[in-house]
Amino acid sequence: MTPARPVPLARLTRWQIAAWVLVMLVSVALLWHDAPKFQLGAQWDDADYVVLAHSLVVGDRYGLINDPGGAQPANYPFGLPLLLAPLAALFPRNFALLKLVPQAATLFNLTLLFWGWPELGRGTSRWWGLGVTALYGLSPLVVRFGGEIMSEAPFLAWCLLGIWLVERVATGRAGRYWPVALGGLVLAMTFTRTVGFFVLAGLVGYLLYRKGRVALPGLVAAALTSLALAALVVALTNVRWVDLWPANYLQMTAGLVSGEGRVNSQEVPYPLLLLQMAGRHLSVDMRN
Numbered sequence: 001m002t003p004a005r006p007v008p009l010a011r012l013t014r015w016q017i018a019a020w021v022l023v024m025l026v027s028v029a030l031l032w033h034d035a036p037k038f039q040l041g042a043q044w045d046d047a048d049y050v051v052l053a054h055s056l057v058v059g060d061r062y063g064l065i066n067d068p069g070g071a072q073p074a075n076y077p078f079g080l081p082l083l084l085a086p087l088a089a090l091f092p093r094n095f096a097l098l099k100l101v102p103q104a105a106t107l108f109n110l111t112l113l114f115w116g117w118p119e120l121g122r123g124t125s126r127w128w129g130l131g132v133t134a135l136y137g138l139s140p141l142v143v144r145f146g147g148e149i150m151s152e153a154p155f156l157a158w159c160l161l162g163i164w165l166v167e168r169v170a171t172g173r174a175g176r177y178w179p180v181a182l183g184g185l186v187l188a189m190t191f192t193r194t195v196g197f198f199v200l201a202g203l204v205g206y207l208l209y210r211k212g213r214v215a216l217p218g219l220v221a222a223a224l225t226s227l228a229l230a231a232l233v234v235a236l237t238n239v240r241w242v243d244l245w246p247a248n249y250l251q252m253t254a255g256l257v258s259g260e261g262r263v264n265s266q267e268v269p270y271p272l273l274l275l276q277m278a279g280r281h282l283s284v285d286m287r288n
Contacts, residue, residue: 016130020114023130027110027137031103035147040095046149048075050095053084055238057092062239077246078239079192080151098149105153106146110137112160119167120160151192158189159199166203169218170210179218183225191230194246 041047048064052074055065062078063071083101091097110133113120117129136142145152162185168174169182189196207215233239 012126016126019130020110020133023134023137024107024110027107027143030138030143031106031146034143035096035099035103038144038147040149045076049080049084049149049151050088050098052076052078052081053088053098054092056081056085057089059238062237062243074243076151077191077194078233078237078243079188080149080154082233082237083154084149095149099147102148102150102153103146105157106137106142108157109153109160112157112164116160116164119164122167155189155193155196158185158192158196161185162189162199162203166207169215170207179221180225182218183222184229186222186226187229187233191244 040050051064051066052062055062055071055074056078059065059071061071062081063074065071080101084098087097087100113133113136114129117124117126117132121129121132142153162182165174165178165181165185169178174181186200190200204219207219230244234241234244
């Protein structure tokens with residue numbers, strides 16, 4: 001199957017680049033201004049991520065080490081805590097510095113959305129790329145998450161990189177070592193947020209649709225690369241193989257869907273739980 005190359009886009013103009021620089025500057029100012037407003041542990045799950053990062057640095061095993069009874073199973077995979085771990089090791093008492101990770105990821109997303117738009121927005125104008133970049137960078141929700149130690153911004157970064165790379169593979173412009181890069185992105189994406197497995201399924205399906213069986217050897221190589229990198233994480237950190245399966249997270253999700261909070265066992269298959277959750281949200285919307 002001959003790869004279809006994207007329609008060539010017009011070159012970036014000085015006005016577009018200047019507008020992107022302005023968006024970046026405003027985003028930096030908003031992130032800097034908003035960061036001190038959020039108290040660590042007051043809401044969401046950012047305190048869990050900090051504890052998990054410290055467990056990678058000083059704990060005997062990966063988990064919630066703030067319990068006097070020993071490390072408890074983690075609700076979240078190791079992706080974000082592993083990014084936070086170097087700062088946690090160098091500045092163990094300065095939690096504010098950990099916000100640099102989501103903030104840096106947010107600025108990276110703004111950069112990739114603009115400069116990588118030919119792949120991310122295949123066939124659409126550079127002005128669309130600038131508009132999407134501005135909507136993302138100036139969104140109050142994005143700014144808020146940039147001031148919290150949460151996984152949204154890093155996860156989006158891995159997803160955007162995955163889309164960008166897969167599009168280049170589909171158009172024959174990725175180079176011979178793309179399976180290694182894709183394998184690393186797969187590990188980062190799926191072990192930053194569990195929903196990354198669904199994103200991965202979409203990327204694999206798209207690549208098979210565009211390239212056919214030609215893509216299979218590269219996908220197998222990418223899978224082997226992910227497995228090798230996971231083994232490296234297990235060998236070099238206190239993450240165990242059993243920690244790679246999100247049992248605690250799936251159990252917690254089952255409790256939320258059933259309305260019973262945290263449950264002891266997951267009797268309903270996870271895909272069915274997602275359908276139940278979607279049905280409940282739909283019924284609430286229809287009543288309102």
